[in-house]
Amino acid sequence: MTDATRQRVGARSTQKRADVLQALDACQDFVSAQQLYTRMTASGLQVGLSTVYRTLQALDRGGRLDTVRDTDGERLYRWRSPSGHRHYLICRRCSRSQAVDTDAVELWVEHISATSGFADVEHTLELSGLCPDCHPPAR
Amino acid sequence: MTDATRQRVGARSTQKRADVLQALDACQDFVSAQQLYTRMTASGLQVGLSTVYRTLQALDRGGRLDTVRDTDGERLYRWRSPSGHRHYLICRRCSRSQAVDTDAVELWVEHISATSGFADVEHTLELSGLCPDCHPPAR
DNA sequence: GTATTTGCAAAGTGTTTGCAGAATA
DNA sequence: TATTCTGCAAACACTTTGCAAATAC
Numbered sequence: 001m002t003d004a005t006r007q008r009v010g011a012r013s014t015q016k017r018a019d020v021l022q023a024l025d026a027c028q029d030f031v032s033a034q035q036l037y038t039r040m041t042a043s044g045l046q047v048g049l050s051t052v053y054r055t056l057q058a059l060d061r062g063g064r065l066d067t068v069r070d071t072d073g074e075r076l077y078r079w080r081s082p083s084g085h086r087h088y089l090i091c092r093r094c095s096r097s098q099a100v101d102t103d104a105v106e107l108w109v110e111h112i113s114a115t116s117g118f119a120d121v122e123h124t125l126e127l128s129g130l131c132p133d134c135h136p137p138a139r
Numbered sequence: 140m141t142d143a144t145r146q147r148v149g150a151r152s153t154q155k156r157a158d159v160l161q162a163l164d165a166c167q168d169f170v171s172a173q174q175l176y177t178r179m180t181a182s183g184l185q186v187g188l189s190t191v192y193r194t195l196q197a198l199d200r201g202g203r204l205d206t207v208r209d210t211d212g213e214r215l216y217r218w219r220s221p222s223g224h225r226h227y228l229i230c231r232r233c234s235r236s237q238a239v240d241t242d243a244v245e246l247w248v249e250h251i252s253a254t255s256g257f258a259d260v261e262h263t264l265e266l267s268g269l270c271p272d273c274h275p276p277a278r
Numbered sequence: 279g280t281a282t283t284t285g286c287a288a289a290g291t292g293t294t295t296g297c298a299g300a301a302t303a
Numbered sequence: 304t305a306t307t308c309t310g311c312a313a314a315c316a317c318t319t320t321g322c323a324a325a326t327a328c
Contacts, residue, residue, distance in 0.1 A: 012282055012327050034317070048285040053318065073212045073292080074317065089257055100251055108243045109266070116239065118228055118268030125264045127248070129257030151302050151307055173292070187310040192293065212317085213292065 009058050019045050020055040029097045030068060030076035030090065068126055091131035100127065148197050158184050159194040168236045169207060169215035169229065207265055230270035239266065 009017050023040050024031070031039075037052045056077050059065045065077045066086065080086075081099060085106075088097040105125060113121035148156050162179050163170070170178075176191045195216050198204045204216045205225065217227075220238065224245075227236040244264060252260035 010282075014283065014327070016284070032317085050286080050319080051284060054283085057319095069208050069212065072316085073208065073214070075212070089251065089255055089260065091257070092259075098255070098257075100255065104247045105244055108247075112228065112239055112266065113268070116228055116237070116268070117271045118230070118237075119274040120231075121228065121266055121268035123264065123266045125262065127251065127260055127262050129252070129255070129260035132256045135258040149307075153302070153308065155309065171292085189294080189311080190309060193308085196294090211291085 007064070009055060009062075016047055016051050017055050019047055020052055024056075024059075024077065024079065027078070029095060030066075030078045030088070032070065032074045032076050034074070036077075068124075087125045087127065089127040089129060091134055092128045093130055093134040096131050096133075098131075146203070148194060148201075155186055155190050156194050158186055159191055163195075163198075163216070163218065166217070168234060169205075169217040169227070171209065171213045171215050173213070175216075207263075210267075226264045226266065228266040228268060230273055231267045232269055232273040235270050235272075237270075 007021060009021070019040065020036070023036055023043075023045070027036070033049070033053050033056055036056075037047065037049050040047050040052070056065065060067055060077065064080055066080045066088075068076045068078075068088070068090075070076055078088075078097070086099045087102045087105070089100050090097045102125065105123075109121065109123050112118075146160060148160070158179065159175070162175055162184070166175070172188070172192050172195050175195075176186065176188045179186050179191070195204065199206055199216065203219055205219045205227075206217075207215050207227070207229070209215055210231075217236070219225075225238045226241045226244070228239050229236045241264065244262075248260065248262050251257075
């Protein structure tokens with residue numbers, strides 16, 4: 001996971017896609033397609049919004065991203081952690097995220113899955129709060 | 140909670156709002172504003188989409204609804220269960236929902252809240268699967 | 279040279295809002 | 304009568320898609 005930008009996305013490897021990958025890799029946190037696009041163009045890269053969307057879609061389909069939904073319904077993306085499925089605690093103010101240990105929840109979900117009568121149980125768990133930096137002073 | 144339709148929503152009580160409340164009450168499950176609107180007009184009620192949205196917004200602001208986000212980003216609403224905060228397991232095919240016992244998760248969230256350094260931790264937990272009716276035959 | 283990818287603009291979602299007319303208190 | 308509410312249409316934000324030009328192989 002050192003150089004994530006060297007991953008294969010579509011049938012061909014292109015500069016634009018490498019740019020998107022690099023920009024995404026530079027983000028330590030969740031970003032929306034729009035944010036990524038804005039950052040890229042702001043830093044001088046020439047890329048189309050559709051390309052950003054399409055690249056993220058492709059990565060998501062390939063299961064290489066964690067995605068989450070913003071309160072406003074915007075989709076946020078982040079490289080999937082190497083160890084697979086994770087959940088994050090996201091700051092409502094600055095959007096910084098931090099992975100949390102979810103073993104207890106995963107076990108509980110398995111239990112539900114086994115006893116509910118439902119099949120193929122999937123789960124989404126989103127935690128938000130105010131991080132230490134945003135919490136004490138302003139509020 | 141017997142007759143939920145008799146709740147106060149805005150400053151005045153109107154027929155249209157009562158209609159929305161009744162339609163919502165008739166749903167045992169999560170519905171989107173659009174679905175509710177469609178059902179209402181389909182059953183002969185004359186109402187505007189904006190009114191449905193505004194009524195749901197008002198109820199939501201008043202904390203009288205549970206809301207969740209559809210996979211497509213659509214917002215789904217449901218009367219809040221009388222006992223407060225709940226989580227549901229929703230069928231991906233027929234949208235039927237079933238409340239699940241989330242004590243374990245609630246405890247875990249409290250633990251995170253206490254040890255993460257984050258303040259005001261809120262959580263969203265969404266479970267989806269295929270219910271018994273949708274599961275065995277078709278897939 | 280052929281198939282994929284790109285970017286623009288247009289179309290498509292679900293949701294919100296401005297405003298004039300209708301309804302409530 | 305003075306507010307509040309309603310419904311339409313227009314505005315919005317995010318996302319997807321059609322298509323011709325550019326690019327990778």
